[in-house]
Amino acid sequence: MVTVTLDKVKTIKTLNHIAESGLKVFHHEDYRIDAESEDPDAIIVRSYNMHDMEIKNNLKAVARAGAGVNNIPIDKYSEAGVVVFNTPGANANAVKEIVLTSLMASSRNIFDGIEWAKTLEGKGEEVPQLVETGKKRFVGKEIKGKKLGVIGLGSVGALVANDALNLDMDVIGFDPYISIDTAWSLSRNVERAMSIEEVFETADYITVHVPLTNETKDMFNEKAFQLMKPGVHILNFSRGGLVHEGDLEIALEAGVVGKYITDFPTDTILKMKNAVSLPHLGASTIESEENCAVMATSQVKTYLETGNIKNAVNFPNAELPYTGKQRITVFHHNVPNMVGQISAIISEKHLNIAAMINKSRGNYAYTMIDIDEKVNGDVIPGIRAAINQIEDVIRIRVI
The missing domain is CATH 3.30.70.260 (ACT domain)
Known part of the structure; x- marks a missing residue:
């Protein structure tokens, strides 16, 4: 058991670069920001792996400037009475934008087309004619009138679903744990799926927005792929472990899955046919980083000063x-x-x-x-x- 009192000057340790707009929350005589502190009152982190870090008695809170907390040993901090915060929704718009961008780009074969166009370098005056004769290899499909399946209707999934409707898509969503706040924000035109299998069976495009847990690990596997419409496009901007890579490779080779777009490349996925890998850009916008930083630091400051807890994960x-x-x-x-x-x-x-x-x-x-x-x-x-x-x-x- 640990007993602590609130000292006048609180030390905040940063483990990654944190946007200055967030750190300004602590620009006060009662706070000191020290990235080298060995015994801080709170830690602000983004992607730094904290699993091997020792927990000091003075530590009261950890805030992840982002949604995922896989880099933080939640159980260990819970047993020490250390509150772990995240920032749900702070980067939702950034992720939504990249999902919809990738949805349209993959449907129109833009990724493949760009790579092919690069091979024309040095062809001189032949380039225009080569483009005209080669472009037929990249004829795509319009997303208008197609069905988008959204698995997970949290902050990101709800935004994706609503905006896809504005692109004249049909949208079906599945989330057995949908919150009341999200339900209110979701358009009534989003069709409700009664099971995840219903999404697999009916969608032309599927985007997933759920955390990686024991329940969701490898949820996209051989059994799931067998239910899907031939040529379905799958977008994964949540976590790589949601997809069984071996089963995915077979499905891509057979054309069961037409395209797989992910923000979590691995050496295996980089070699796969019709797999498009982005270098984890989902939340990488100036606005998103600032939103996450401000939200994370504000939650920590409130907790240190009042004991009130909002957006804790443990x-x-x-x-x-x-x-x-x-x-x-x-x-x-x-x-x-x-x-x-x-x-x-x-x-x-x-x-x-x-x-x-x-x-x-x-x-x-x-x-x-x-x-x-x-x-x-x-x-x-x-x-x-x-x-x-x-x-x-x-x-x-x-x-």
Whole structure:
């Protein structure tokens, strides 16, 4: 168990280049940005691999300036009471744009055409005629009136689905875990698929927008490809591990899959026929990097100063208006009677609880309690010591 108090000056460590617009959030006398710090209060990261990093007791939060958190050992940080944030939706527009761009470019064989045109260099005055005779090799298809299947209707998937409708495509979407907010933002003209197989069977183009989990790993495999319409185009701007490479290669060779466009090239995929590899450009825009940085740093600053959690991936979101009263926050396992035990300890000190919130997420829970007045002397240390003795308490912070 770890007990921490909020020091006046907080140290923020960066593990990658973070846009200055985001770091400006910490341009305040209470913060210090130090990329070399060995014991920071918080870490801001993009793609740096954190799996082998030691967790120091002072570390309170990690924020990923992006959506995926595969580079962060979530379980390890959860057991240390370190909140891990991400920035869902901050790069959604950037990814949406590259998905739709790739959708049209692949359908019109633009990628292949560009590569072929490069081979005409040095042909001099013959180039115009060679272009006219060679262009028939790259006759494509218009996307208007075709069906786009969108698997995963989160921040990116919903934007792709809505904008594809504006391109006069028919759109079918599948997401058994769709949020209420996304459902409200999704056009009523997006057809709802009752199963992923329905998308596989009916779509001319399929784009996937789901995280890589044990459940989704290799979801595009031989069985899935056998259900698809011959010549289907598959776009993967989520994670490479969603596709079984061996099965994909066979499907491409047989023409079952007409094109595979991915943002996650591997040596194997680079050798495949009709596979188009982009160098992980999905969120690589100036605007996206700034949006992610601002969102990540703002969430960390709010958490350090108030204890409020928004967009965590390992603990529940919990927000309680901060009035400057003495605030006690407790991370603990999600077991019965934790709130009762914590409240009883505070009551034993003859203190009133002004406000309280308790939220759970899976095996973990988070409790915030505001004491009705500022407490001096050894009262708070005594409360901390007593709460620390409760089984299944992970970490305590006093703000």
